[in-house]
Amino acid sequence: MPRVYLLPTSKYSPEVIAVAFAKTSRSPKPFDRTAEELSAEQSAKFHEKWVIGYGHASVAEHAVVHVAVEGISRVAAEALESARLGSFTEKSSRYQRFTPEEVVIPPEIAGKAAEKAYREAVETLFGAYGRCVAAVREQVRRTEPPREGESEKRWDARIRSRYADVCRFLLPMGVRTNLGLTMNARLLAHTLRKMLSHPLAEVRQIAEQILSVAKEEVPTLLKYVGEVEGWQKGAEALRARAANFRGGGTYAEDWCHLVSWEPRGEERVLAAMLYRYGNRPYTDYLAYVRGLPREERKTIAQEVLGVLGERDVPPRELEYTAYTFDIVIDQGGYYEFKRHRMMTQTPQALGVGLGYAVPRLAVEAGLEGEYRAAMDAAARAYEAIAEVSADAAAYVVPNAFKRRVLAVLNLREAFHFLRLRAAPNAHFSMRRLAYRMAEEIAAVHPTLAAFLNLPAGSWEAVEKEHFAAV
Ligand SMILES: Cc1cc2nc3c(=O)[nH]c(=O)nc-3n(C[C@H](O)[C@H](O)[C@H](O)COP(=O)(O)OP(=O)(O)OC[C@H]3O[C@@H](n4cnc5c(N)ncnc54)[C@H](O)[C@@H]3O)c2cc1C
Known part of the structure; x- marks a missing residue:
């Protein structure tokens, strides 16, 4: 035994x-x-x-630790959560309300004129956020009446994400959040090194605090953790080089661009499926699959993928093909996207240069003017803060502003991500992205993508229903 x-x-x-x-x-x-x-x-x-x-x-x-982290900005949370192998659960912007008292003042601007610009923009954003919550909530209550016997509290809990999903676009990244993290000591050491070498003082200070409490449980494994000199220098050199780049324009700008994929990716996956159950070299199965008519390939895919239930994990062989996407998405959407760990993601710095999205319900609630004025105020404050510190300027940027991110994911993660994020309960920014990515994948790999089984819908329909501008 x-x-x-x-x-x-x-x-x-x-x-x-x-x-x-x-x-x-x-x-x-x-x-x-x-x-x-x-x-x-x-x-x-x-x-x-x-x-x-x-x-x-x-x-x-x-050696695993659980650390409770409270009252940090979402800018700092993003730095922490970039440790992709960690496990996190964070305060939701879809189910909780935020208040202006909960905003972190970045130490880089404390006591400077930029602090005043920041505080004023935050006040404007929160004023609009409060009015948005009241007006859009009323709007949603009209279309979603209470069910029979449903208490006021339960009714609100049921519809809360409908109005919070809209109003969160106004929340700046400086807003405080809470998160629980679970990490092993190897990952924690790496994460803390990155954070201690981070350009933002808040991130470095949180790293010191995490290090101090985590050492109570893993003193030796964290003993030599410290700032890594040179990381910032390298970043500065690349920033200067990227800023000087004047080329480009080789393809039409699109908010979701499938940059690369493997033309023979489906063959690779199907051959790997046969390989698992056979005893011949991989190239033999590749040649075999290449010789098969499309219908036969579909049958192989059906035998493996057609039997999967909604929550079943697709087989590992789907990892033999991958997709590179260049995506532009609102920061609120990116903040959720970044939590998907089986991807390689490279986000660009959060700024105001790509403009902002406008949710349709905010317009229908009569708030478009105030919403746009708040965004413009945030953009002006961003410029003022960026003169002092480009990194600290991110604190004032609300979730509505768009951001570019490069992502590579294999087909197995695509199945997981797309099914989860095209679901009706997902935020509409994510549903739009999921449908669009699914469409791009289906265009190049239709046989395997046919088994994604997403709910009926399209990114265009989500966009039309939920965005006045995007
Ligand atoms: C309806 C809904 C509500 C949510 N609400 C919140 C919320 O309030 N707060 C919040 O912080 N987040 C929330 N999230 C985000 C969620 O917790 C995940 O962080 C996010 O969806 C990433 O997806 P994932 O963990 O399933 O898979 P990915 O990170 O994309 O990884 C893909 C797969 O790899 C495996 N995997 C990856 N890492 C591990 C690991 N460390 N251990 C074991 N298996 C692993 C799993 O099988 C996983 O499905 C919500 C998500 C949904 C869909």
Whole structure:
């Protein structure tokens, strides 16, 4: 009978657990006996020698911490969440209300004229946000009456995302958020190094605080974490080079551009599916699939993908083809997009240069003038702050402003992402993006994309229903 049991964190520290697991590599002893025999000092010595000294870093993945982080700006949260292997849950802009008192003043502008510009823009944005919540809520209540026996509270909870989804466009990135993070010590060390080398003071300060509390549980594995000199220098050189670039214009600008894909991607995936169950080299299956008529290929896809239920995870072989997208999306949408970890994403800095989106319900509620005035005020404040610090200027940018992001995802992640984000309960910015990406993928790989089974709809329909300008 196998022996299966927990090494409880109530009994052993994360560093002891990591050593107990690591020692199974050389010792036949049961894990719990090893853990019992280990002192904190012995564990520390082990980590110093093997993990830090010899670079057997994966051992640190067995030491896991949970850190509660409250009251940080969404700018800082973004820096933290760029640690793609982490697990996060954050205060939702779709289900909670925000107030102007909850805004972080970036230290870079504290006491300067730019602070005044920031505070004034924030006040304007929150004034519009408050009126938007009241007016759009009323609008939604008219179209979504309470159900029989539904209390006022339950009714509001049911429709809240409908009006919050619209009004969140006015929220600046300086607004405070709370998040819970779960990370292993290897990832945490890397994340903190990045954050300690970040140009923004708030991000560096949060990193110091996380480091300080996390060291209570993993003192050795975080012992040598510090700023990495040179990271900022490299970034500055590239920023200057990118700013001097004067070429371009080789393709028509589009908000969602499938930049590259593999013309033979479907063949690669289908051949890999056969490979899994066969015993011949991959190239044999590739040649075989290439020789098959389209109908036959569809049958293979049907046998694997046609049997999947709504929540079933598609097979790994879908990872043998990938897509590169260049996307322009509102910041609110990007903030959700960035949480998808099985993608490689490179966002450009958040600014005001690409303009802003206008949700249709805000216009129908009679708020277009105020909404646009608030956006213009934010854009002016952005310029004033950028004179002091281009990075700190992001704090004033509301969710409505658009941002460019480069993303590579394989077809397996595409299945997951597109199904989740085209769902009716997803935010309309994400639904528009999901439908559009699905359309682009279906145009190049129709046989496999036929199994995406998204809800009936199109990005054009979402755009028309929810945006007055985008
Ligand atoms: C309806 C809805 C409401 C949401 N509300 C909130 C909210 O209030 N607050 C909030 O912070 N977020 C919220 N989110 C975001 C959500 O928590 C995820 O962060 C986001 O959707 C990323 O998707 P994912 O984790 O499923 O998959 P991805 O990150 O895209 O990864 C793809 C797949 O890889 C696997 N995977 C990736 N990383 C891990 C891991 N570390 N461990 C195990 N498996 C992994 C999983 O199978 C996953 O499905 C919401 C999402 C939805 C759809």
